Amino acid sequence: MLANYFPVLLFIAIGTAIGVGALIGSRVINTLLGNQRPDPEKLSPYECGFEAFEDARMKFDVRYYLVAILFILFDLEIAFLFPWAVVLQEIGWEGFAAMFVFLGILVIGFVYEWKKGALEWE
Amino acid sequence: MNHNIILALPEVTLLILIGGIMMVDLFSAPEKRADRLMGLAVITLLIVGAAVYNPFVEARFAFNGMFVVDGMAAVLKVAMAACLLIGLLYSRDHLEKRGLFTGEYVMLMLFALLGMMVMVSANNFVTLYLGLEIQALSVYALVALQRDSARASEAAMKYFILGALASGLLLYGISMVYGATGSLDIEQVAKSVGFSQGNTALLAFGLVFVVAGLAFKLGVVPFHMWVPDVYHGAATPTTMLLSTAPKIAAFAFIVRILGDGLAGMAGDWQLMLVFLAVLSLAIGNIVAIAQTNLKRMLAYSTISHMGFLVLGILAGTNNGYSSSMFYVVTYALTALASFGMILLLSREGFEAENLEDFKGLNQRSPWHAFLMLIVMFSLAGIPPTVGFFAKLSVLQAALEAGWVWLVVFAVLMSVIGAFYYLRVVKLMYMDAPVDTAPIGGNAVAGSLLTVNTFALLLLGLLPSGLLELCRRAIAASF
Numbered sequence: 001m002l003a004n005y006f007p008v009l010l011f012i013a014i015g016t017a018i019g020v021g022a023l024i025g026s027r028v029i030n031t032l033l034g035n036q037r038p039d040p041e042k043l044s045p046y047e048c049g050f051e052a053f054e055d056a057r058m059k060f061d062v063r064y065y066l067v068a069i070l071f072i073l074f075d076l077e078i079a080f081l082f083p084w085a086v087v088l089q090e091i092g093w094e095g096f097a098a099m100f101v102f103l104g105i106l107v108i109g110f111v112y113e114w115k116k117g118a119l120e121w122e
Numbered sequence: 123m124n125h126n127i128i129l130a131l132p133e134v135t136l137l138i139l140i141g142g143i144m145m146v147d148l149f150s151a152p153e154k155r156a157d158r159l160m161g162l163a164v165i166t167l168l169i170v171g172a173a174v175y176n177p178f179v180e181a182r183f184a185f186n187g188m189f190v191v192d193g194m195a196a197v198l199k200v201a202m203a204a205c206l207l208i209g210l211l212y213s214r215d216h217l218e219k220r221g222l223f224t225g226e227y228v229m230l231m232l233f234a235l236l237g238m239m240v241m242v243s244a245n246n247f248v249t250l251y252l253g254l255e256i257q258a259l260s261v262y263a264l265v266a267l268q269r270d271s272a273r274a275s276e277a278a279m280k281y282f283i284l285g286a287l288a289s290g291l292l293l294y295g296i297s298m299v300y301g302a303t304g305s306l307d308i309e310q311v312a313k314s315v316g317f318s319q320g321n322t323a324l325l326a327f328g329l330v331f332v333v334a335g336l337a338f339k340l341g342v343v344p345f346h347m348w349v350p351d352v353y354h355g356a357a358t359p360t361t362m363l364l365s366t367a368p369k370i371a372a373f374a375f376i377v378r379i380l381g382d383g384l385a386g387m388a389g390d391w392q393l394m395l396v397f398l399a400v401l402s403l404a405i406g407n408i409v410a411i412a413q414t415n416l417k418r419m420l421a422y423s424t425i426s427h428m429g430f431l432v433l434g435i436l437a438g439t440n441n442g443y444s445s446s447m448f449y450v451v452t453y454a455l456t457a458l459a460s461f462g463m464i465l466l467l468s469r470e471g472f473e474a475e476n477l478e479d480f481k482g483l484n485q486r487s488p489w490h491a492f493l494m495l496i497v498m499f500s501l502a503g504i505p506p507t508v509g510f511f512a513k514l515s516v517l518q519a520a521l522e523a524g525w526v527w528l529v530v531f532a533v534l535m536s537v538i539g540a541f542y543y544l545r546v547v548k549l550m551y552m553d554a555p556v557d558t559a560p561i562g563g564n565a566v567a568g569s570l571l572t573v574n575t576f577a578l579l580l581l582g583l584l585p586s587g588l589l590e591l592c593r594r595a596i597a598a599s600f
Binding site for chain 2: 105108111116
């Protein structure tokens with residue numbers, strides 16, 4: 001039974017070896033070949049847009065959430081449309097109609113958010 | 123493929139009309155918007171009520187058994203649409219004076235109705251959950267709509283977090299039921315539970331979580347923490363909405379899951395419901411005595427009424443279900459009248475939500491005091507109001523099922539409960555008024571409130587029509 005998991009163990013071992021190897025290797029090559037001109041910005045961990053260490057209770061612009069919600073909606077729409085397009089031959093007119101009902105509902109939502117000004121950044 | 127989409131006609135119509143209302147809201151001039159929204163919302167509710175299928179036929183299935191239209195679903199859908207309609211007529215002035223009568227309010231209300239209609243017609247755990255979430259998300263947003271009020275925001279936050287937790291518990295329970303029975307279809311689950319196939323330990327474990335989730339949604343002790351805060355914090359029209367139609371939907375939800383799907387485990391869930399009923403009756407009635415805010419008092423009163431509702435369901439018989447159905451429908455009607463009165467006595471910048479605002483109401487307006495008297499009698503369960511017959515039929519059903527001590531306990535608790543309802547009557551008739559402003563209010567809302575209150579009296583004198591309707595609806599469904 002446990003023998004079945006041997007490939008997984010092997011995979012973990014190799015993965016760890018490559019990961020650690022790459023880390024150590026790049027560090028070694030860096031110290032040997034690179035120019036070292038550190039400054040605080042370079043040494044701080046990379047975070048997209050935010051300070052890495054500060055109070056977590058800061059004010060978020062509510063528009064982040066708005067964009068996130070709108071993104072999810074249309075992202076999902078695409079996620080539905082691709083498989084639908086692939087099997088359209090088999091599901092026929094019924095599938096076609098079902099998708100257009102779904103798109104119709106989304107269009108109403110889209111018109112609503114547009115007219116309400118949810119897409120205007122300033 | 124067996125879609126039978128025609129059976130979902132009320133839901134489909136509602137969805138299309140909501141889409142239409144959204145567009146009208148967008149493209150109307152601001153000064154015409156409120157009237158148009160009101161008109162369209164009323165028309166929508168009337169159409170949806172009319173589109174509901176005839177209740178007295180066999181259960182019919184749509185979408186490959188995901189969706190069922192039967193007597194219970196049809197009657198409850200009409201009841202919910204009526205609740206929303208009456209509530210909307212009561213609350214328009216109140217909302218408009220506070221700048222809350224917006225397209226969002228109307229749409230969220232109708233979306234909540236859509237969710238509740240899906241809930242009462244669901245024949246699959248996934249459909250049930252889908253309906254529940256449509257309803258819950260709309261209602262969270264409705265509570266939060268008054269976003270400048272710190273109390274409303276706090277209430278919305280509490281409601282959202284506890285509601286999300288409850289949904290999680292419910293889903294966890296449903297996943298275990300699925301694990302034990304291998305199906306999400308309510309009939310299939312009922313079959314495999316009935317033949318005691320599958321893992322009973324897992325099933326019992328799932329049942330605990332399902333009951334906890336349902337209890338949260340219904341707001342019974344010990345899962346009642348959100349009820350007083352949300353009732354108090356939300357704008358009164360939203361509180362009214364919360365305490366009427368969602369309770370009806372929650373009733374259907376519980377009967378479908380416990381009475382239908384998990385009927386084979388009645389022995390297990392009855393004991394859990396006994397626990398919930400006893401605690402709700404005790405805590406609801408006793409804590410309500412200490413309240414000085416009428417909305418908070420009515421919140422605790424709801425908890426105790428939900429205890430009665432659970433009492434009928436735990437009888438586990440058709441008679442019990444139909445009594446509970448009668449109870450929840452008449453409770454919704456009574457709650458509409460009580461919140462309608464708060465709305466009518468409120469005016470711009472003033473909420474008549476404290477008990478002392480009702481002091482000496484008889485001197486200010488004998489007619490309003492009389493109406494409130496009937497409402498309070500009905501909530502307390504004093505004949506000849508409908509509250510008495512609702513309690514009587516539930517107690518009878520529980521008695522027939524053999525729960526004698528529970529019935530005695532419920533009667534004792536409703537005697538305690540009568541105290542705080544009668545206190546309102548005492549304040550209205552025997553105290554001097556604190557607030558002396560004239561009672562205004564919209565004529566439509568005022569006359570509707572009179573009709574609503576007299577309906578409580580009429581149903582109390584002639585309860586057999588509605589009782590028979592509930593009985594036939596349940597008999598056609600199970």
